[in-house]
Amino acid sequence: DQQVKQNSPSLSVQEGRISILNCDYTNSMFDYFLWYKKYPAEGPTFLISISSIKDKNEDGRFTVFLNKSAKHLSLHIVPSQPGDSAVYFCAARSNAGNMLTFGGGTRLMVKP
Amino acid sequence: EPEVTQTPSHQVTQMGQEVILRCVPISNHLYFYWYRQILGQKVEFLVSFYNNEISEKSEIFDDQFSVERPDGSNFTLKIRSTKLEDSAMYFCASSEGDRSETQYFGPGTRLLVL
Numbered sequence: 001d002q003q004v005k006q007n008s009p010s011l012s013v014q015e016g017r018i019s020i021l022n023c024d025y026t027n028s029m030f031d032y033f034l035w036y037k038k039y040p041a042e043g044p045t046f047l048i049s050i051s052s053i054k055d056k057n058e059d060g061r062f063t064v065f066l067n068k069s070a071k072h073l074s075l076h077i078v079p080s081q082p083g084d085s086a087v088y089f090c091a092a093r094s095n096a097g098n099m100l101t102f103g104g105g106t107r108l109m110v111k112p
Numbered sequence: 113e114p115e116v117t118q119t120p121s122h123q124v125t126q127m128g129q130e131v132i133l134r135c136v137p138i139s140n141h142l143y144f145y146w147y148r149q150i151l152g153q154k155v156e157f158l159v160s161f162y163n164n165e166i167s168e169k170s171e172i173f174d175d176q177f178s179v180e181r182p183d184g185s186n187f188t189l190k191i192r193s194t195k196l197e198d199s200a201m202y203f204c205a206s207s208e209g210d211r212s213e214t215q216y217f218g219p220g221t222r223l224l225v226l
Binding site for chain 1: 116118143145147154155156157160167168170203207214215216217218219220222
């Protein structure tokens with residue numbers, strides 16, 4: 001099942017710089033997208049979401065951009081902090097139900 | 113801040129045994145979910161539950177799985193006869209409403225079937 005794909009398994013960024021995590025999807029029925037952060041041995045923690053009627057949503061250091069025509073979304077973290085080091089999951093929900101479809105995750109490492 | 117809790121954190125069982133995983137969703141939430149993550153794989157949806165009945169389920173959620181809300185606070189996932197391939201991290205989640213509502217996840221139960 002490759003409906004939601006995160007093509008970069010890992011990303012390394014210097015503290016203070018921007019982290020950009022990418023996510024692509026194939027299902028045109030997806031209308032709501034979420035980013036979750038996950039530490040080892042913990043559950044996914046909600047970060048930020050965006051509805052398909054918007055192209056940008058911002059919350060503090062986190063901004064999510066949605067390009068519907070390209071079926072692409074990205075999460076920007078500015079400035080990146082060492083505490084941001086975790087696995088980030090993109091998830092999508094279709095307009096036909098409540099189940100979330102997850103990407104494979106990107107491991108972000110922010111170096112001090 | 114309210115959070116979803118799950119018990120136990122770890123469970124080891126023999127193949128063929130029944131297991132019950134427990135979750136306490138956030139108190140004012142009405143929708144409940146189970147997901148699982150097999151080691152090295154994606155997080156996968158199992159089932160959603162609303163108003164005391166299953167509202168949606170995936171192909172993974174076959175007859176060996178069942179869910180229940182036995183009282184006003186707990187939400188359980190039962191696996192009747194565990195198989196080796198059921199070994200995974202099981203996450204419970206809840207949301208306040210359905211459309212455009214964020215699902216909040218618990219810390220997970222790591223199930224190991226031997």
